[in-house]
Amino acid sequence: MLPWSKVSSMSKIRYPEFTVYHLLLNTLDSNRDGIAIVDAGRGYSYAELGKQASSLAGTLLEQGLRRGDRVGIYLEKCWESVVAILAVAQSGGVFVNINPLLKEGQVHHIMANCGVRMLIADSAKLQGTSLPAVEATLCRGADCPPLSWSRKVMALSEALEHATRHPTATSAMENDLATIIYTSGSTGRPKGIMWTHHNLVAGAQIVSTYLENSCEDRVLSVLPFNFDYGLSQLTTMVRVGGTLVLPRSLLPGDILHSLRQDAVTGLAGVPPVWTLLLQNRRSLARQPLTHLRYITNSGGMIPGTYLEQLRQLLPQTKIYLMYGLTEAFRSTYLPPEEVHRGPACIGRAIPNTDIWVVDEEGRECAPGEVGELVHRGPTVAMGYWGDEEKTQAVYRPNPFAPPETREADKVVYSGDLVKRDEEGFLYFVGRRDELIKTEGYRVSPQEVEELLYSIPAIHEAAVFGEKDPLLGQRIVAVVSLKNGSHCVPEEIRELCSQKAPHYLVPRVIHLLREVPKTATGKIDRSRLRHEYAKGQD
Amino acid sequence: MLPNKGAQAGSTEGITNSPKATNRSSEVISVVRGYIARDLLQRIDLKLNDTVRLIEEGFLTSLQTVDLVMFLQHHFQVEIDPEEVNEDNFGTLASIAALVESKLDE
Secondary structure, three states, X not given: OOOHHHHHHHHOOOOOOOOHHHHHHHHHHHOOOOEEEEEOOEEEEHHHHHHHHHHHHHHHHHOOOOOOOEEEEEOOOOHHHHHHHHHHHHHOOEEEEOOOOOOHHHHHHHHHHHOEEEEEEEHHHHOOOOOOOEEEEEEEOOOOOOOOOEEEEEEHHHXXXXXXXXXXXXXXXXXXXXXXXXXXXXXXXOEEEEEEHHHHHHHHHHHHHHOOOOOOOEEEOOOOOOOHHHHHHHHHHHHHOOEEEEOOOOOHHHHHHHHHHOOOOEEEEOHHHHHHHHHHHHHHHHOOOOOOOEEEXXXXXXOHHHHHHHXXXXXXXXXXXXXXXXXXXXXXXXXXXXXXXXXXXXXXXOOOOEEEEEOOOOOEOOOOOEEEEEEEOOOOOOEEOOOHHHHHHHEEEOOOOOHHHHOOOEEEEEEEEEEEOXXXXXXXXXXXXXXEEEOOEEEOHHHHHHHHHOOOOEEEEEEEEEEEOOOEEEEEXXXXXXXXXXXXXXXXXXXXXXHOOHHHOOOEEEEOOOOOEOOOOOEOHHHHHHHHOOOOO | OOOOHHHHOOOOOOOOOOOOOOOHHHHHHHHHHHHHHHHHOOOOOOOOOOOOOOOOOOOOOHHHHHHHHHHHHHHXXXXXXXXXXXXXXXXXXXXXXXXXXXXXXX
16 A cells, blocks of 8 residues: 555646656645755755746846757856756756866857857856856856856846746747757867757656655765766656755765765765765764665766675665766666676666667677667757767667658667677677777777776776787776775786786786876776877777 | 876975974975875966865865875874765865864874
């Protein structure tokens, strides 16, 4: 039997989930007084979220925002940054989350690239900047600086309390652009990926279904909102009426404090997040996180040793290994009961999605054969903003559809190599353009990184290939050591040789203090290759 | 081959940021400032003010802060619990120095 409260909320008629605004509208109906956001120890209800988002949406419209206009959000992660996202979505505009760590040059690129018309930003970040011209800027915090490039400058705090004359409904429909997500590729400046409301809503529906999210969930938000995986915790919580907890910082003590203090039930991370969480291993062993219902990993393969430690230290927590790319949000997940299959296993297709493994001739691969992951489903985004050529290269006609529907049915070619086993589980092999061909072997950087991580002294590792006249390519590793550990490259090579065939052993090993990361915390393999590879290939 | 910076972790030579240091607090600050600028950021000319928000303003990542903790434990022979590695204690040079000093007094 379901408890009465659940039956009654289920029996309520929900709005059809067309846009992000409808997700909020439903929760305003079902869980109005529930806590939406915890920021700096204070809880904000859905009623407050709905009210302030409407006020801000009204202000944006009064300032002349038109349907489809881009609005930059350049804020530290905070209550106002959540209100801003929902307000822009409600107003019919397109929100463009800008990583708060970015500096003037990169912010300028994003704003100019997609033609940001209004900006919502922290005052402190705008001091002395020269950014592309905008219609209006809403500043958070005291001392809005004078901005020569902004026609109007207003205080965000006033806009949030503003009694609006505008209706609270939305002008957007599901095929409208909802957000542009900027992501770094292997070449050039960040590219904007265009997501519709339908993409965002479908993503929230799919993820909250397989994670079994409910209004009882309290999810810790450690990933930035400018990253699709980080935005997903917000959209899923708004959809189910759960709570999103914003941590004070990502320092190990603050993460653990939030997990305990707010009795967090879900945590989504990329591999470096587990490095930080596991600093607290003694505390976790002493006092287990009994509330933590699940954790998810995406954005890179979790090192096997971390996965083992997490399984031991969090015995009651379900671990979901997932795979996705911003061009199509999320492709696969491994059900927690299958996690013993190891860190390379990315599971099966998410609900309502086809995932194929395709060879170079465009045929589906047999089990065990390596091919490119191809994604078809409702989270396939619209393409790259202002880059038709790249869009056509990645978003291609469905090769398995009849000719009559092929063109209209766009799928994403991921550029990632995977293989499927006899049971249908998918395994990550590597980026197609990062695969190393050495001595006639095809070696994935991840395979060598796993080998390096099996050496206790190694803290982080990144592997790539560089040109070699004899080998084709030779394997280069950049590693950092755990503090207090000492190890020279010769010893690392020796330890690798004891565990693996010679063609997997790195020829060159660079020891660094820290392996460079991208702004979203992933190991920056392309930057490393650029900086350390002698012969580009 | 790049040198392993970790091999120099215990050394403080070459730090001249606070020539007028007269008390322990400014000495601690000067050591921490030197380690951040020289070893973690490899920006020797960076002048970090005692109250600049190290994490918020993007000078230090969380992982670099973990590295700094290891250095502090080794250099000052103190023990820092991972749960103490938070924004309150590691937000500024001044707060880091206060934490280290409290450990030295224990």
